[in-house]
Amino acid sequence: MTNSDCWVPIPENSDFSIHNIPFGIFSISDERKRVGVAIGTQVLDLAVAAKAGVFDDLTLDHGIFTSEYLNSFIELGKATTSKVRHIIQEELLNESSVLRNLDTLLISQEKAHMHIPVFIRDYTDFYSSIEHATNVGTMFRDPAKALLPNWKHLPVGYHGRASSIMVSGHDVHRPMGQTIPPNSEQPIYGPSKRVDFELEMGFIIGKKTSLGETLNTDQAEEYIFGKVLLNDWSARDVQKWEYVPLGPFLAKSFASHISPWVVTMEALAPFQVEGPKQEPKVLPYLEYSGKKNYDIKLQVAIQPENEEETIVCNSNFKYMYWNMAQQLTHHTMNGCNVNIGDMMASGTISGKSEDSYGSMLELAWAGSKPLKMNDGSERKFIEDNDTVTMRGFCEKDGIRIGFGEVKAKILAAK
Ligand code: MN
Numbered sequence: 060m061t062n063s064d065c066w067v068p069i070p071e072n073s074d075f076s077i078h079n080i081p082f083g084i085f086s087i088s089d090e091r092k093r094v095g096v097a098i099g100t101q102v103l104d105l106a107v108a109a110k111a112g113v114f115d116d117l118t119l120d121h122g123i124f125t126s127e128y129l130n131s132f133i134e135l136g137k138a139t140t141s142k143v144r145h146i147i148q149e150e151l152l153n154e155s156s157v158l159r160n161l162d163t164l165l166i167s168q169e170k171a172h173m174h175i176p177v178f179i180r181d182y183t184d185f186y187s188s189i190e191h192a193t194n195v196g197t198m199f200r201d202p203a204k205a206l207l208p209n210w211k212h213l214p215v216g217y218h219g220r221a222s223s224i225m226v227s228g229h230d231v232h233r234p235m236g237q238t239i240p241p242n243s244e245q246p247i248y249g250p251s252k253r254v255d256f257e258l259e260m261g262f263i264i265g266k267k268t269s270l271g272e273t274l275n276t277d278q279a280e281e282y283i284f285g286k287v288l289l290n291d292w293s294a295r296d297v298q299k300w301e302y303v304p305l306g307p308f309l310a311k312s313f314a315s316h317i318s319p320w321v322v323t324m325e326a327l328a329p330f331q332v333e334g335p336k337q338e339p340k341v342l343p344y345l346e347y348s349g350k351k352n353y354d355i356k357l358q359v360a361i362q363p364e365n366e367e368e369t370i371v372c373n374s375n376f377k378y379m380y381w382n383m384a385q386q387l388t389h390h391t392m393n394g395c396n397v398n399i400g401d402m403m404a405s406g407t408i409s410g411k412s413e414d415s416y417g418s419m420l421e422l423a424w425a426g427s428k429p430l431k432m433n434d435g436s437e438r439k440f441i442e443d444n445d446t447v448t449m450r451g452f453c454e455k456d457g458i459r460i461g462f463g464e465v466k467a468k469i470l471a472a473k
Contacts, residue, residue: 065151066159069099074452074461077151080144081285081320081462082129085171092174094124094132096147097320097463101165103147108164111157113146128178129321130400133265133284140265140284141325173319175226176287177263177400182224183390184259184291184311184404185216187381189335191409194421199299211339214381214389216406219291220312224402226319230468233443234313236297250472251294251310253426254441257407258359258417258449260376261289261317262383264401265324271394276347279384280324282397288318288357288449288465289404295420295440317402318449318465326460330354330453332377341385344392351382355462357408357451359417364444366434371422374408374415376451443471 062069065077075081075097085095085102095102106124108114114121117139123132132140150156158164186192189206192215196205209215225231233254239246265284268274274282291311298310331350340346355376362368386403407417416422419440423430429437441447446468452461 060148060152065098066154066156067098067101067103067151067165072459073099074459074463075099075320076459077148078458079322079326079460080147081322081326082132083176083320084128084174085166086174087166087171091125092127094126094129095166095171097168098151100168102168102171104164104166105143107161108147108150108158111161113150113158114143117142127174128400129176130178133177133263133399137265137281137284141323144323144325173226173228175224175317176319176321177402179221179224179400179402180398182219182221182315182402182404183216184219184406185214185381185386186406187214187379187386188406188409188417189380190378190411191407191417191421194409194416198420198425211337212341213345214386216386216390217306219307219315219404221402223312224315224317225467227316227465227467229316230470231292231314232470233472234294234297234309235472236294236309237300238296239300246300251297252440253295254469255293255295255419256359256441256447256449257291257293258357258372258374259289259291259404259407260355260451261287261402261404263287263321264397264399264403267398268391268396270396272391272396273394274388274391276345276351276384276388279387280351282387283324283383285321285323286327286462287321288451288462289402290316290447290449290465290467291404291407292316293418314467316465316467318462320463322460322462327353327355327453329458330455334382335378335380337380345385345389347382347384351384352377352379353453354455355451355453357449360448361432361438361441362446362448363432363434363436363442366432368446368448369430369433371430372415372417374410374417376405376408378408378410379405441469443469445469
């Protein structure tokens, strides 16, 4: 199976190769939302494909492809959704496919309007990069004791806010907040002065658990449908003042963005790699076997208004200390149930080198080492009208699959 065998042209280095086939929700002008897959520079309309009969053997309710969210599609289960993926792949490789004659099957991605792919009822954000947790602990606490005592024993996380997760392209205003000026005991109210991005990846729950049910690390990946890029916007000055003792609150809930295409775990499987050694040994319920990390190259760019972008970070999802199977196992260990469409984010993905840190807080070291932009300006944090873009892809043996991008502009405070 190669891109050149596909009858839809796939540009070299496309994230949306024949090996990917990610799912998303799109519309054209004001028409209804529907389910599509990305291929090359096109969106393939699954509702149109279903009408042509290609899924007839699966006895699907075709209404699933005109849903506003992927949740009901995901609920069919991986046995069915992976067949849908394979059928699309086969049809795209088949010179005499019935799909070739349908004028409305393919829509240019430039013309398609992308929507949030899943209805997200609950959102959890972990804190699973050892480099990120060490950097933050070094900056704000004691470099000798950068990691708190629990960090290597459990995947630390908090419950975030699902209502303000948006799809790529929706700009946000700089949040207002309460902060404490340096050397003062009196807080002030005003626009955050330290708006930051967090380079993260989210995974989407593909199978629900019942209240009281617990998962183990061998089962957990079966409960994950796929992944997206996630920018967990953070107001660092608000966070610093408000987070004690219950953790992040309004510093994080003003906005998070995800990429529109959900890349399936099946597409990601060839890119599994060994995770880092976990020392001290974790408790038995968190032990795992096999390759549970993923080699996904990640990049962040900042584009000042009307200027070219500057790449500020090159990281990789494989650096994660805690893997998704451990995160989800830990999440369910008290019997808390998860639902289809729930979003679980990795936490900021930082690598070892200074140019692989996944936030401005670390890249500019709390403002002490401003970053040079290509236009000559400097950044300690994100300024008004800066656009932040995150990209991610996997590449091995000439095969590439990717996530496209998640992009948003910070507008002035309202
Ligand atoms: Mn985060």
